Amino acid sequence: MDQKAEALNRFRAAEEKSKAIAYATSILFWDASTGAPKSGAEARSRSIGTLSGFEYEMLVNDQMKQDLELLSEQLDTLEEIDRRRVINVKKAYDRLMKIPQDEYERFSALTSKSATIWEEAKEASDFERFKPYLEEIVGYLQKFTEYWEVKGNPYDAFIDQYEEGMTAEKLDVFFGTLKEMLVPLIQKVNQKKDSIDDSFLRRHYPTQDQAKLSVDMLDRIGYDRARGMFKESVHPFTMGVDIDDVRLTTHYYENDLRSALLSSVHEGGHALYEQNIDRSLQGTSLATGASLGIHESQSRLFENNLFKSRSFLSFYYPKVKETFEAQLSDVDFESFYAGLNRSVPSLIRTEADELTYCLHIMVRYEIEVGLLNSTLRVEDLPQIWKEKMASYLGVVPENDAEGVLQDVHWSEGMFGYFPTYAIGSALAAQLEHALRKEVDVDACLSRGDFAPIKAWLGEKVHRFGALKTPEEVVLYATGEPLNPRYYGAYLTKKYSELYGLD
Amino acid sequence: MDQKAEALNRFRAAEEKSKAIAYATSILFWDASTGAPKSGAEARSRSIGTLSGFEYEMLVNDQMKQDLELLSEQLDTLEEIDRRRVINVKKAYDRLMKIPQDEYERFSALTSKSATIWEEAKEASDFERFKPYLEEIVGYLQKFTEYWEVKGNPYDAFIDQYEEGMTAEKLDVFFGTLKEMLVPLIQKVNQKKDSIDDSFLRRHYPTQDQAKLSVDMLDRIGYDRARGMFKESVHPFTMGVDIDDVRLTTHYYENDLRSALLSSVHEGGHALYEQNIDRSLQGTSLATGASLGIHESQSRLFENNLFKSRSFLSFYYPKVKETFEAQLSDVDFESFYAGLNRSVPSLIRTEADELTYCLHIMVRYEIEVGLLNSTLRVEDLPQIWKEKMASYLGVVPENDAEGVLQDVHWSEGMFGYFPTYAIGSALAAQLEHALRKEVDVDACLSRGDFAPIKAWLGEKVHRFGALKTPEEVVLYATGEPLNPRYYGAYLTKKYSELYGLD
Secondary structure, three states: HHHHHHHHHHHHHHHHHHHHHHHHHHHHHHHHHHHOOHHHHHHHHHHHHHHHHHHHHHOOHHHHHHHHHHHHHOHHHHHHHHHHHHHHHHHHHHHHOOOOOOHHHHHHHHHHHHHHHHHHHHHHOHHHHHHHHHHHHHHHHHHHHHHHOOOOOOOOOHHHOOOOOHHHHHHHHHHHHHHHHHHHHHHHHOHHHOOOOOOHHOOOHHHHHHHHHHHHHHHOOOHHHHHHEEEEEOOOOOOEEEEEEEEEEEEEOOOOOOOHHHHHHHHHHHHHHHHHOHHOOOOOOOOOOOOOHHHHHHHHHHHHHHHHHHHHHHHHHHHHHHHOOOOOOOOOOOHHHHHHHHHOOOOOOHOOOOOHHHHHHHHHHHHHHHHHHHOOOOHHHHHHHHHHHHHHOOOOOOOOOOOOOOOOOHHOOOOOOOOHHHHHHHHHHHHHHOOOOHOOHHHHHHOOHHHHHHHHHHHHHHHOOOOOOOOHHHHHHOOOOOOOOHHHHHHHHHHHHOOOOO | HHHHHHHHHHHHHHHEEEEHHHHHHHHHHHHHHHHOOHHHHHHHHHOOOOHHHHHHHHOOOOOHHHHHHHHHHHHHOOHHHHHHHHHHHHHHHHHHHHHHHHHHHHHHHHHHHHHHHHHHHHOOOOHHHHHHHHHHHHHHHHHHHHHHOOOEEEEEHHHHHHOOOHHHHHHHHHHHHHHHHHHHHHHHHHHOOOHHHOHHHOOOOOOHHHHHHHHHHHHHHOOOOHHEEEEEEEOOEEEEEOOOOOOOEOOOOOOOOOOHHHHHHHHHHHHHHHHHOOOHHHHOOOOOOOHHHHHHHHHHHHHHHHHHHHHHHHHHHHHHHHHHOOOOOEEEEEEEHHHHHOOOOOOOOOOOOOOOOHHHHHHHHHHHHHHHHHHHHHHHHHHHHHHHHHHHHHOOOOOOOOOOOOHHHHOOOOOOOHHHHHHHHHHHHHHHHHHHHHHOOOHHOOOOOHHHHHHHHHOOOOHHHHOOOOHHHHHHHHOOOOHHHHHHHHHHHHHHHHHOOO
């Protein structure tokens, strides 16, 4: 066997082992989220710590370094799957190696500590307590970009981790377009916000009936329950540990018809993606989504564009009403459709509706870019937050807990993550547009038939897993790069009609 | 730091890491047994394979070899916990190292294959198919005992893995006593077997009501549900991944009142043990039972000696009857007590009652000893099986599936395992005898109060985990070595009374 073949074999084996360890870590997380006793947390974290150590050793060692160098020089001679795997691992490897190990360890210790501090600060609604930690985190991140010798905007190095190929320059255009299209629309909608009543959504809806509807929806969209599990957890999530083992959760609130059902459909969109990746990628690190944004496009497409559409609800509302006869006896279809889609600017991102959601992200994006480029100071964040919220959404938080402290991400050092949510929402609309060229979506939805939609997504998006870059996936599926105008147009049409705007 | 302290630190770290890996493997097993999709089996087995590899590397390497040698020379200078850990690991290490690696791998491959063959052979009730595999397995085991340079009976090397300090010589006496005391008793009971009717146990008992009783019983005996989980699985089991995370399962049959409830109490006995190990052992390999036999004594004590006792059932049967009012309306206390304790010699070990169970084990023990000592031939097993069953239990299997092929153990190379079941049953009676000297057991049970019993077991058995040897535990708790006469006497008294024997 020649040197290259040997290096490739070692590389594949190491990467598959690392995937096998990640499998165990995921199951431990699943276990913890779906009923494991709190008292076992310490034993679990000892185990996860040990497993991460092995995962690290598996990929970071001299042999791997040599193999990666040799394979990277011969990328063109590798098969597609191996090529992509080598590129990904080399990138992660270089990124890690360029940071002095002791510095990386101090950073890890800091983010672990600061997540706890953030929790306390949020509880007390006291940004001052979190401030020094966030300053230190930003300092580290800026230093990292020096080690990485980032050319251009330092932000690029962070967004690229979650959304390969994305840059601040592209995001400026992306958010600029959304701002231009959505801010005036939201203002108009906001003036008529009282024209829609959604109070019926907060009547009493027993958990078991909500669960029945959730399962029914998962079956409808084509989630294969035999190759997964569906349970309840505090925060809904999807976890694909293998193409043949894709699990998801929802969370039930007895006084909220919307939350669990929409979460189920949302997570179902993620799960469809993971279940329908091509089998040639099974067991490799490519058996996952192309990026967080692409993944999110699948969940948002099902949750917003499909489920909450007039076509689908015209089919499905009678079934919901059958389940909740007493609760919905006085609610006709138009009221239900309007209530479910009602838009009201609010303070909390995770509770935001489809129309206002991306502006919450924009606030965070602009702050992240400002901090990393030192054009904003951490100490000014509470004030800046208020100004941006007022300007984009017309609402202002009264305290830090419902303002700048509301999300955990920054305390964990996760910069560049937020935009993937907005990318997902926008891409969902772009995908819907492309889908409608080939499939009669309204006809399908109004008979409750997701099969042609699932098939189209499987062909255009799902099967590639992480074999293609996110940019390649978008181009292949829609014929053009990411374009937020579809999203702007989709929201304009939907909300103009809903609120009778001209 | 001196050499010894360094070796000790490395040893502790390695052992704790190995425990952390075992934690993950256990959770994967729990996940697989309590609802994970079958389709995910391959990904799971890849992960388990990788984890075992790490666990092996953690304990089997040159550094560990040196450290173990150094520490073993200075055992007397170590603290009790470290001393015991070093002794255990050194023993396992030597055992493994003395077998040439390629031979051990061939043996592992063989047992993995033969477990599948056994399944097919059992399905077809065809011992011939399994025979060559069992012959090969016995051949390997005999060879292993040569590598280990076993003095005396080769059987000792196998039972010692599960029950440290136990030997064939001691077991011959143990089973000899039981045979002498039980075979005539069983014959007498068998003559009156139709005097007790237990058909009411097979009426329709809805799962959810059975589950309520199971949970109620777990609460009563003192299992702390906040530090564990209770679920359903195909085969009931207990899994202590940590002192603060001890899980157990049962299995419900709608047409059997006995199975799930007794399994719950049985597993509850195991779980109490794991939950009440002293905290000084938490996270070490000693946070487990002293041996399989000691562990089984805890489950059998709760299942047989306590739950199925006249004292406890006089308290509990009214509660069972409240739950199953319609099903048990025509069953009075005496009938219930008798039905639950009815003894009928049967062919299948796992379905055997308290009185006949140990004789099933004796059959297996005698065959294992005969095979390892080459005084029996594999090809003669079906015939020998029938003869022994006829002689001890008065029943004869019509085919191999309900005879020699019924258990999986031998196909996995597990020789020396079976006797631990009998040791557990016998020890339960010996413990009950000792317990009664200090606690008024009947008074406790007849008011449904397990607290004093749990406290006694915690003090005498549970807290030591695997810090003491099984022999030390028995001596400490009962004041004498394992003595099967207590078991013989317990059964004689109980069954003489039940069947009106003189």
